[in-house]
Amino acid sequence: MKKLALATVLATSAATAAQAGALVDPIVEPVIIVEEAATTSSAGILIPILLILLLGVALVGGGESSPPPT
Numbered sequence: 001m002k003k004l005a006l007a008t009v010l011a012t013s014a015a016t017a018a019q020a021g022a023l024v025d026p027i028v029e030p031v032i033i034v035e036e037a038a039t040t041s042s043a044g045i046l047i048p049i050l051l052i053l054l055l056g057v058a059l060v061g062g063g064e065s066s067p068p069p070t
Helices: 002-018 042-060
Strands: none
8 A cells, every 4th residue: 555655646746847937938039130211313423513614614714814914
């Protein structure tokens, strides 16, 4: 009778120990993807075009020269 009671206690303790823990979902941190905003290509060429126009206006629109005295 003692062996039966001992076997029952051991079987009960083994069964409860196996079910003691619960499954827990793993903690997964989300991956952060940084995407740069698209820029327009006209922004990079705007300043050189304005400088060329300014240089052209300065060369063409120079002051009036008076004719040489005769």
